Amino acid sequence: MKTQSLPTAVILALSIFLLSCSKTETTPIPQPEPYNGQSASQPAEPPGVPVSNNTSRDEGLKLIEGTDCLTCHKMDAKLIGPSYQEVAAKYTEADLDMLAQKIIDGGKGNWGHIPMTPHTGLSKDNAKLMVKYILSLKNQ
Template identity: 80%
Template sequence: MKTQFLYTAIILTWVFFPLSCSKPETTPIPQAEPYTEQTVPEPVETPVPAVAKNTSGDEGLKLIEGTDCLTCHKIDSKLIGPSYQEVAAKYTDADLDMLAQKIIDGGKGNWGEIPMTPHTGLSKENARLMVKYILSLKK
């Protein structure tokens, strides 16, 4: 019985193996495209808003951009909280320390009932730089 099975397996292999290997290749081999020189368009310079060019507040602006402040505030229009220009119009340089502490502690009531998130990990000096930038937006 084992011998008959072995002969059958050998015969089937001998008959079907050549058939499976003799199929013609149907998938063409991709050829490389000849190199063509392409021109690169000149970069378009995007104008920077005037408020971002403020050199005295660049560090403050970078700090603002590195936090979640822009989630609730925009420079020139109300979002969830007041715009930075509205804050600049309401306060003066004399309020610098109070506003810096307000950024750190958070709070509500000055601009409505929606609370401002506290930023307890922010240093007093960095909060002051942020406030200086905001106050520089006074029209």
């Protein structure tokens, strides 16, 4: 009799195992929404930057966010290059053209030995908008 109960127990165990492994329930994997060219919400202003209705200032910020500038610069702290607040404290509106050209041509020596990458594909007008935004951070 013992020989009959052992195969029955094995068959029963295998049956339970197979049934437990054959469930078709799965957790669905969330899929991202397709990109439609519009963002769901407006990006938040960087810390320490007051909200403004000044369109050229906002355009300047958008241009900065759309380039590689934030790789080396932060609004309020030195990273690889100076913070934008440090730049704003050093320069005035009279330096607008020179700074815009510096963004386009790149440079070295004003803030240390690490050169700033040139942005030759940037128009002078867009570079000026970026500088206007940076200069608006004076005393913040």
